[in-house]
Amino acid sequence: MSSIDNIPHFAGAGPKMVTELQDYAIILLNVNGDVINWNVGAERIKGYKTDEIIGKSFRQFYMPADQRNKLPEKLIEKAKQHGNVTHEGWRMRKDGSRFWGSTVITALHDSHGAIVNFTEITRDLTAKRDTDYELKTAAETLAKRNEALRKSEEQYHKMVSEVRDYAIILLSPDGDIMSWNLGAERIKGYKAEEIIGKNFRIFYQLQDRIDGRPDRLRQQAIDNGSAVDEGWRVRKDGSRFWGSITITALHADDGSIIGFSKVTRDLTEKKNLIDDLQQTSSELQQRNDELQKSEERYHQMIAEVQDYAIILLDENGNILNWNAGAEKIKGYKATEIIGTNFRIFYTDKDKAEGLPQKLINQAITTGKATHEGWRVRKDGSKFWGSITITALHDLNGNILGFSKVTRDLTERKLADDKMREYIIMLERQNLELEQFAYIASHDLQEPLRKIQTFADIIQHNLHDKKMMERYFEKIKISTARMRALINSLLDYSRLGKEKGNKIYTDLNMVLETVLFDFELLIQEKHATIINDPLPSIEVYPDQITQLFANLIGNALKFSDKKPLIQIKSQLVAKQQLQSPPEHLTKNEYIELSFQDNGIGFDSEHEELIFSIFQRLHGRSQYEGTGIGLSICRKIVESHSGFIRAKGTPGKGACFYVYLPVK
Amino acid sequence: MDDMVRNTLYSSQPTLISMAKESKQIVLMVDDDPDDQEILIMALKEVDKDIVCTALSDSLEAMDKLKKDVSFVPDYIFLDLNMPKLNGLECLSQIKQLDHLRKSRVIMYSTSGETKIIQKCSEIGAAHYLVKPTGFSSLIEALVSIFKHN
Structure with a gap:
C-alpha cells in the first residue's frame, strides 16, 4: 500500500515527478476507472491531451478485444483484491495505434482502508519488446539454422564420406588434408589415417611439384573462388592416374579463407580412351587425308x-x-x-x-x-x-x-582385218601358184614327151623319108602346142600384174576389135554375131578385150554347126542375183551374156570348166589349151566381179559375166 | 594308119618275142590322144607283129562297146588315165565288173607316176601301171617286160 504522497521525494517533487515524467504514463483513476489525473508521459504514451481524457474511462486504453474480454475490469478487480496488478500487453493510443505497455495498477486506500482511487502506471515497452522479439526470433532462427546445418552437415558428411567415385576432401588454408572419403581412398590409395594432416602436394608428380603447380592451383582458388585442373596425379603406390580436380576456396563470413574443398575424379580410363580416340582420330584423319589425296590422284588419272x-x-x-x-x-x-x-x-x-x-x-x-x-x-x-x-x-x-x-581398237581391228584379208589372198594366190606350177609342168610334159618320142622314131627311120616327114610335122605341132600352152600360162600369170588403171571404156568398141581379130574364123565357120548396144564402164581395157576374145573364140570353136552368137547386157542389183558368191561388196552389176549354139556342156560341169586346163572334150575334137575359161574367170575376178556358165549338151552354152558398176 | 604301121620294120630291134599262141593277141587301147595311140600301136607291133590292135578315143564309147559286145575280149586293155568324160580309173572299175573280161589284163597308161594313184589302180585290179616313157625304145622295153610277165 502506497500513495503518491508516501513516495519519498522532495517537496513538490512528487507531483512534478509525476506530471513531468515523460517515459511513464502515470494516471489517477477513480473507483470506476475513470481518469482523474493525467501526466505528460500519459499524453506522450497514450496520445490523449489532459482535457480530452479527464473523466473518461481508462478502458479505452485497452485493445478492443481486451475490452470485450473485460480485461480492464479484471485488472481493477485484481488491484482491489491484491492491492496492485501488473500486466503487459498491447495498449491502444488515441490515434488507434498500439503500443506494448507494461502497466501497474495500484489501489489507493484511505485511512480506513477503503479504496479511494487507483493509480495506473504504464510504460511503453514497444521498442524493447521488438528487440526482444527480434532477438528471440533470431535466436530461434539461429537455433533452427544450426539444426538444419547440423543435419545438412551430417548428410553431406555421409554423402561425402561414402562417395566412391569422387575423392572429396577438405584442405586447410595451407593445403593440409583435413578430411578424407571413400572415393579418395579408392582413387589415391591412402587410408584416412595415413593421409590426414599431410599436404595435398603429395598427390602431384615430382615435376609438377617442382613447377609449383599445387600452390598455383591453391592460389587460383583463393583468387577466383575455384580452380579446375586436369593432369596426372600420383597414387600411394606410385602409379599414376589422370585426375580431374576442382579446388574450391571456403570462406568465413568475413571473407577469410578457412580452407579448400578438393574434388578429384579419376579419369584415367576416360583419358586413355580419349587419347586412343585422339590417336585413332588423328590416324584416321591422316588416313583420310591420304585417301583423299589418293582419291584425287585416281580421279585425276581416270578423268584425264x-x-x-x-x-x-x-x-x-x-x-x-x-x-x-x-x-x-x-x-x-x-x-x-x-x-x-x-x-x-x-x-x-x-x-x-x-x-x-x-x-x-x-x-x-x-x-x-x-x-x-x-x-x-x-x-x-x-x-x-x-x-x-x-x-x-x-x-x-x-x-x-x-x-x-x-x-x-577400231584401227587395230581394221588393220587386223586387212591383214587377214591379205593373208587369205596370199594363201589363195599361193595355192593357185602351186596348182599352176603342178599343172603347168604336167601339161607341158606331154608335148615334150611326144617330141622326144618322135625324135627317137625319126632317128631310127632315117632312111624312111615319108616317115621322117610325118614325124617332123608332128614335132612341129607339138612344139606349137607347147608354145601355145606357155603363152596361155604367161597370159594367165600376168593377169593381176601390170593392170594399169581402170579406164572408162565403151564395150561396143571392145567387141568390134575382137570381131575384127576373128574375122577369118568367122567367115570360115559362117558365124553370125548379134549384139545389143553395150554399156561403157570402168575396166582394165586389155583384160576385157582378152575376156571377149576368149568367150567369142570358144563360141566359134566349140560348135558343130554354123555358130550363132548373141551378146546382151543388163543392169542387175545385188539383191536380184540368184545365189551370188559370198563377199560381194558392190551393190550393182552389169550382166554381159554370151549365148552360143555350140556343143554345150553338161550342167554338172558348170564349175569345172573354169578350172585351169580342164577340158571337157578329147584333144582330137576341139582345139584349145583348156586355160581360156580360167583366164576369163581371173579377169572377171580382178574386176571384183564373177562369171557363170549354163549349158545344154548339143544345144549350146551361155556365159554370164558380172562386172560391178561404181 | 594301121597298114602303115604294119608295114614298118623297125630295124635294130630287141628280141622278138615268140610266143606259143593259139590265136593272135588282141589289144584294146583307150586314149583320147591320137599321137599316143599311134605311138603305142607302133610299139606293140614291134613287140608282136601279129598283134591285133584297136584304138578308141572316146572312153564312153569304148565302155559301151566292151559291155555290149561280149565276143570282143581283148587280152590287153591299155587305159589312159587322163581322159574326158570317163577317166581311166572309172573305166578300170567298170571293166573289172564285167565278167567276160575277167581274163583281160588292164594296163594303166599315164604320164603321171604318183604312188597313190598307182596303188589305187592296183587295188581296183589293174595288172600293170605303165608310165608313158620318153623315147620309143624305152616304151618297147617296157611292153616286152609286160608281155614277158605273162
Missing part, C-alpha cells in the same frame, strides 16, 4: 585418261560417272549420258541377243567379263571396242556396281 573409257555402273548397269576417254571414244558428254543404261552402246543385234546382260552376269559370277566387238557411238557410227567389266563388291560381298573399261 583419254585413251580408255573408264566408267562406273550401278548394279543395274546404269552409268554413274564418265571420263575424258569415254567422251572421246563414245562421243557423249557426261551430262548427256549419266543415268542412262550402258546398253545404249551396243548394236541392235547385240541388244537383241542380250549381250549386255550376259556380260553383266558373267561379271557377277566370275568377277570379270571381257569382250571385243562393235559398239555404237553417239552419232551412230561404230567402233571396235575391247571392254572389261569388273564387278565391285562391298565388305559383305554384295554387288555395289561395276567398273567398265573400254578401249577403241
Whole structure:
C-alpha cells in the first residue's frame, strides 16, 4: 500500500515527478476507472491531451478485444483484491495505434482502508519488446539454422564420406588434408589415417611439384573462388592416374579463407580412351587425308585418261560417272549420258541377243567379263571396242556396281582385218601358184614327151623319108602346142600384174576389135554375131578385150554347126542375183551374156570348166589349151566381179559375166 | 594308119618275142590322144607283129562297146588315165565288173607316176601301171617286160 504522497521525494517533487515524467504514463483513476489525473508521459504514451481524457474511462486504453474480454475490469478487480496488478500487453493510443505497455495498477486506500482511487502506471515497452522479439526470433532462427546445418552437415558428411567415385576432401588454408572419403581412398590409395594432416602436394608428380603447380592451383582458388585442373596425379603406390580436380576456396563470413574443398575424379580410363580416340582420330584423319589425296590422284588419272573409257555402273548397269576417254571414244558428254543404261552402246543385234546382260552376269559370277566387238557411238557410227567389266563388291560381298573399261581398237581391228584379208589372198594366190606350177609342168610334159618320142622314131627311120616327114610335122605341132600352152600360162600369170588403171571404156568398141581379130574364123565357120548396144564402164581395157576374145573364140570353136552368137547386157542389183558368191561388196552389176549354139556342156560341169586346163572334150575334137575359161574367170575376178556358165549338151552354152558398176 | 604301121620294120630291134599262141593277141587301147595311140600301136607291133590292135578315143564309147559286145575280149586293155568324160580309173572299175573280161589284163597308161594313184589302180585290179616313157625304145622295153610277165 502506497500513495503518491508516501513516495519519498522532495517537496513538490512528487507531483512534478509525476506530471513531468515523460517515459511513464502515470494516471489517477477513480473507483470506476475513470481518469482523474493525467501526466505528460500519459499524453506522450497514450496520445490523449489532459482535457480530452479527464473523466473518461481508462478502458479505452485497452485493445478492443481486451475490452470485450473485460480485461480492464479484471485488472481493477485484481488491484482491489491484491492491492496492485501488473500486466503487459498491447495498449491502444488515441490515434488507434498500439503500443506494448507494461502497466501497474495500484489501489489507493484511505485511512480506513477503503479504496479511494487507483493509480495506473504504464510504460511503453514497444521498442524493447521488438528487440526482444527480434532477438528471440533470431535466436530461434539461429537455433533452427544450426539444426538444419547440423543435419545438412551430417548428410553431406555421409554423402561425402561414402562417395566412391569422387575423392572429396577438405584442405586447410595451407593445403593440409583435413578430411578424407571413400572415393579418395579408392582413387589415391591412402587410408584416412595415413593421409590426414599431410599436404595435398603429395598427390602431384615430382615435376609438377617442382613447377609449383599445387600452390598455383591453391592460389587460383583463393583468387577466383575455384580452380579446375586436369593432369596426372600420383597414387600411394606410385602409379599414376589422370585426375580431374576442382579446388574450391571456403570462406568465413568475413571473407577469410578457412580452407579448400578438393574434388578429384579419376579419369584415367576416360583419358586413355580419349587419347586412343585422339590417336585413332588423328590416324584416321591422316588416313583420310591420304585417301583423299589418293582419291584425287585416281580421279585425276581416270578423268584425264583419254585413251580408255573408264566408267562406273550401278548394279543395274546404269552409268554413274564418265571420263575424258569415254567422251572421246563414245562421243557423249557426261551430262548427256549419266543415268542412262550402258546398253545404249551396243548394236541392235547385240541388244537383241542380250549381250549386255550376259556380260553383266558373267561379271557377277566370275568377277570379270571381257569382250571385243562393235559398239555404237553417239552419232551412230561404230567402233571396235575391247571392254572389261569388273564387278565391285562391298565388305559383305554384295554387288555395289561395276567398273567398265573400254578401249577403241577400231584401227587395230581394221588393220587386223586387212591383214587377214591379205593373208587369205596370199594363201589363195599361193595355192593357185602351186596348182599352176603342178599343172603347168604336167601339161607341158606331154608335148615334150611326144617330141622326144618322135625324135627317137625319126632317128631310127632315117632312111624312111615319108616317115621322117610325118614325124617332123608332128614335132612341129607339138612344139606349137607347147608354145601355145606357155603363152596361155604367161597370159594367165600376168593377169593381176601390170593392170594399169581402170579406164572408162565403151564395150561396143571392145567387141568390134575382137570381131575384127576373128574375122577369118568367122567367115570360115559362117558365124553370125548379134549384139545389143553395150554399156561403157570402168575396166582394165586389155583384160576385157582378152575376156571377149576368149568367150567369142570358144563360141566359134566349140560348135558343130554354123555358130550363132548373141551378146546382151543388163543392169542387175545385188539383191536380184540368184545365189551370188559370198563377199560381194558392190551393190550393182552389169550382166554381159554370151549365148552360143555350140556343143554345150553338161550342167554338172558348170564349175569345172573354169578350172585351169580342164577340158571337157578329147584333144582330137576341139582345139584349145583348156586355160581360156580360167583366164576369163581371173579377169572377171580382178574386176571384183564373177562369171557363170549354163549349158545344154548339143544345144549350146551361155556365159554370164558380172562386172560391178561404181 | 594301121597298114602303115604294119608295114614298118623297125630295124635294130630287141628280141622278138615268140610266143606259143593259139590265136593272135588282141589289144584294146583307150586314149583320147591320137599321137599316143599311134605311138603305142607302133610299139606293140614291134613287140608282136601279129598283134591285133584297136584304138578308141572316146572312153564312153569304148565302155559301151566292151559291155555290149561280149565276143570282143581283148587280152590287153591299155587305159589312159587322163581322159574326158570317163577317166581311166572309172573305166578300170567298170571293166573289172564285167565278167567276160575277167581274163583281160588292164594296163594303166599315164604320164603321171604318183604312188597313190598307182596303188589305187592296183587295188581296183589293174595288172600293170605303165608310165608313158620318153623315147620309143624305152616304151618297147617296157611292153616286152609286160608281155614277158605273162
